[in-house]
Amino acid sequence: MSFEVDVSKALGDRMIEARFAVPGGLTVLRGVSGAGKTSVLNMIAGLLTPDRGHVVVNGQPLFDAAQGANLPVHRRRLGYVFQDGRLFPHLRVRANLLYGYRLAQPEERWMTLDEVVAFLGIAPLLDRWPRSLSGGEAQRVALGRALLSGARALLLDEPLASIDPARRSDIIDAILRIRDELKLPMLYVTHDPAEAERLGNQLVTIGS
Numbered sequence: 518m519s520f521e522v523d524v525s526k527a528l529g530d531r532m533i534e535a536r537f538a539v540p541g542g543l544t545v546l547r548g549v550s551g552a553g554k555t556s557v558l559n560m561i562a563g564l565l566t567p568d569r570g571h572v573v574v575n576g577q578p579l580f581d582a583a584q585g586a587n588l589p590v591h592r593r594r595l596g597y598v599f600q601d602g603r604l605f606p607h608l609r610v611r612a613n614l615l616y617g618y619r620l621a622q623p624e625e626r627w628m629t630l631d632e633v634v635a636f637l638g639i640a641p642l643l644d645r646w647p648r649s650l651s652g653g654e655a656q657r658v659a660l661g662r663a664l665l666s667g668a669r670a671l672l673l674d675e676p677l678a679s680i681d682p683a684r685r686s687d688i689i690d691a692i693l694r695i696r697d698e699l700k701l702p703m704l705y706v707t708h709d710p711a712e713a714e715r716l717g718n719q720l721v722t723i724g725s
């Protein structure tokens with residue numbers, strides 16, 4: 518299994534719960550607004566600590582309440598791509614990409630800057646500032662930064678939501694190639710049934 522997740526967390530007056538085990542490929546996380554999809558990704562990433570349960574990714578335990586195990590964020594080898602890209606605004610694209618690369622331990626790196634740039638077709642963007650990029654270009658750079666950080670799995674939270682539907686094809690192609698050529702397991706939050714159908718190998722509903 519690529520992701521084995523069984524967690525609960527009380528947030529305010531709500532209880533966020535998720536329990537699923539999924540193989541590789543792209544797993545769509547769906548659920549009504551407020552069901553807890555982002556909170557579940559944050560628990561897997563290590564940004565939010567579950568009250569109970571465990572998180573295992575690619576066979577490696579990242580969190581286990583019963584054992585008192587809780588790997589810090591930077592050691593989980595997960596790439597996180599947000600709705601709005603969240604590139605560092607004061608760094609050009611090349612420096613944004615290298616930021617992830619420098620964070621990774623040398624033995625964790627499995628793609629070079631040149632390989633990532635060629636894979637995502639972002640060579641013309643390297644000297645640009647994030648503010649000058651379209652939403653789709655920024656998301657391709659965000660994917661590149663995640664790949665360069667030595668990630669062994671990706672978490673994507675509505676990565677197409679802020680991109681004009683007519684201009685989504687480049688980023689969709691990139692995600693499909695990460696799924697099929699690089700074979701990175703992905704958890705992918707979306708509200709869009711067409712996106713789920715096109716990209717997803719399996720579907721998990723949060724909060725039902």
Ligand SMILES: Nc1ncnc2c1ncn2[C@@H]1O[C@H](COP(=O)(O)OP(=O)(O)OP(=O)(O)O)[C@@H](O)[C@H]1O
Nearest residue numbers: 528529530531548549550551552553554555556557
């Ligand atoms: N730090 C917090 N303190 C209290 N409540 C919180 C906190 N963070 C999130 N919540 C609540 O937990 C619930 C789940 O939020 P979350 O953002 O995970 O849902 P979601 O399924 O991703 O929603 P959406 O589809 O709207 O993005 C919501 O009711 C939210 O208001």
